[in-house]
Amino acid sequence: MENKINTYKKITVKDLNLYYGKFRALISIELEVQENKITALIGPSGCGKSTLLRCLNRMNDLIHGVKITGNVFLDGTDIYNAALEVAALRKRVGMVFQRPNPFPLTIYENVTYGLKVAGMHNKKKMDAIVENSLKRAWLWEQVKDKLDHPALGLSLDQQQRLCIARLLAVQPEVILMDEPCSSLDPIATMKIEDLMMELKKDYTIVIVTHNMQQASRVSDYTGYMLLGEMIEFDVTKNIFTRPSKKLTEDYISGKYG
């Protein structure tokens, strides 16, 4: 699987601009996300990497005063097309957030949340999906006997993996991760990274991280962003060993700022 040559472009971003009121937070972004690969977005705080990530499943729609121009194609369909149903898009392009954010419900209810809002009632089917999702998030062994316990009783990294399981339950195609390890310790971070390597076999992953080592460890492609612009986008190895832009090199080598 790992060696499979795959050049299918899952997501294509074309000339994307985003304005918060008058402020232009994203400037003519071009990006291609390959299927079954991990694409990392790096850059200093405020460079727009999270904003770009949130454009990919239209989470920015929720913010008042945001205006977006340009296109984001998912499997060739423009997701900013007025006819598209946002809820359906978000099921295909799911998100893992910076802080683990399980609902104050039981573990089981957390994993089935997305299924229930999609109208599923079949208990047997849901049981199977819960087990499968938790297994895929490497959490099943720890929680299988306490599915009816409150999710907030889990440790932080277990909570984050629960959030991943909750996402896997709705069978997304793309997983967006917004600094998923920033509130975790190094060991928990390693676990999440290993999990990402496993998940990319079946999913396309885009991760925003402020941790350059993380980007170099896990990602196949890396984009470096600065002040709303995509400075450089390339295979991860190239970005970290021989970046073609001076700005990228400065950042990679710690000379930024």
Next chain:
Amino acid sequence: MRIHPRYIQRGAVAILGSATLLTILILIFIIFFVLEKGLPVISLHFLTDNPEDMGKAGGIFPTLIGTILLPLLALIIASPLGIFTSVYLSEFTKENNVTKIIRFGTDCLAGIPSIIFGLFGYIFFVVTLGFGWSILSGGLTLAVMVLPTIIRTSEEAIRAVPKSYREVSFSLGASRWQTVKKVILPNALPGIVTGVMLSIGRSIGETAAVIFTAGSSLRIPTSVFDSTRTMAVHFYILAREGISAENAYGTAATLIIAVLLVNLSAYWLMNRFIAKRN
């Protein structure tokens, strides 16, 4: 000369502490005063007998009924209206001048003296709509009166639900309404219940708005178009007309105990609900 921060802090703590102590003492004094004079009057007969001689003798049974029915009716009308309004305002509108004006309006309404609501209720419900002095007029007036409180407290409770819950819910493909139903309302419920509770407390003790709209009949009502008398109104009339100071205190004590019971049971219910969720 510079005073050491430690002494300044001691001074501050002393001021804050004595303010708290004074507040509590005043509260205890009032309750103690009323209970001391009123408790000896309260008996099973006092609670279950009809008043005799305008309340000079006998019990307060009809006013118990009135005190239960009016706030209950107000609650049934105002809670859904208020909660729905607050959900709409906080989740389905974008902040703009219209919502700001609505919010300003509700804040103003919340500060209007209750006798104005009584006057409005009298003109609108009693006279114009022809409901007369009745439970219906009184309940509607109380509902209008507590509506702003319910709207504002519910809205605060809804706003206090973490933004991340909304984001996750949307990111899992939920609609706005599903998010409201499954995430926002359950998490805002304790705050909403607190607001509703405050409103019950306010309408149980309300006198001015009720006397103009529900009248002061001492008969036991048989329909919502009958006039009734609440404990607060009964107390007012007993004291004001000099009918019986003793029975007035008895009524006041019963009223205080009733409010305490309502609050305690609401807290108990809420804690049980929270415990169940966690």
